[in-house]
Amino acid sequence: MFRDRKDAGEKLGAELAKLQLHEPVVLALPLGGVPVAVEVARALNAPLDLLIVCKVGAPGNPEVAVAALVDGEPQDVVLNREIIETYALDDAALAALIRAERPELERRRLVYRGNRKPLSAAGKTMVVVDDGAATGMTIKVAIRALKRRSPREIVVAIPVSPPDAVADLAREADRVVCLSQPGQFRALSYHFLRFPRVSDEEVTAGLTEAASRHVIRYGGENPPAPAPAPT
Known part of the structure; x- marks a missing residue:
């Protein structure tokens, strides 16, 4: 059991x-992956960025x-072909569902990243971090999106996950580092003494703090200003 996300x-x-x-390059999956990834980036002396994923739900x-x-x-x-076939979605219906979710992805990008541009994956080792994986x-x-961006290697780093989910991730990533693989896996919160909800403010603060330790050129002379506070 971990004390909290920082300990993990x-x-x-x-x-x-x-x-x-x-x-x-450390990539955090917000929200819960950010406090974990901040410490990983510190240990590796690596830049920290976000990997923002927005699910497109079935009708x-x-x-x-x-x-x-x-x-x-x-x-x-990234398409889930099996589910698309199950719901018999044609191209027009699928495109409409995807289009409806794009504003939410843009909202998350603005809130979490602000004016920061995503860091390039080309030729780098991308370390994907979350606070755990129930299904992965x-x-x-x-991972599937990152593979299109020509990384040298993709490493998944998670504190805890059931063995079957770790096996699934190992088939997708080049390496998986998982500290705990309990056979009796319940909710992630059972494996932490403290597991509070992570706020948008904590995400932006974590990115700003990591950037101050590892100065990155974002296409300009100076690191970007912090993301605006969410409204």
Whole structure:
């Protein structure tokens, strides 16, 4: 059991540091992955960025994903072909569902990233961090989008996940570092002593703090201003 997300990030960072990764870039899945990723980036002396994923729900059943939008340049759409076929969605219906979710992805980008541009994955080791994975579905979508951006390697780093989800992720990523794989997995919160909800303000503060430690050129002379506070 971890004390909190910070403790989990420190322990993950210590394990990842042993791997001597080539030019690592840490990508946090908001919201809960950010406090973990801040500590991982600190341990690796690596830049920190976000990987924002927005699920596209099936008609009448928004919890079932027919696709997912992944923020980046370019923006990626990852399709769930099996679910699309189950719901017999034609191209026009699928396009309408995707179009309806794009404003939410843009909202999250503005709130969490502000004027920051996504960091390039080309030739880098992308370390995808979350606070755990119950099914691993969101991380799998993120991996599939990242593969299109020519990274050197994709490493998944999570504190806790059931063994079957870790096995699924290992088939998608180049490496998976998971500190705990309990056979009796319940909700993520059961594996932390403290597991509060992460706020938008904590996300932007974590990015700003990481940027102050690892100055990155974002196409200009200085690091960008912090993202605006959400309204």
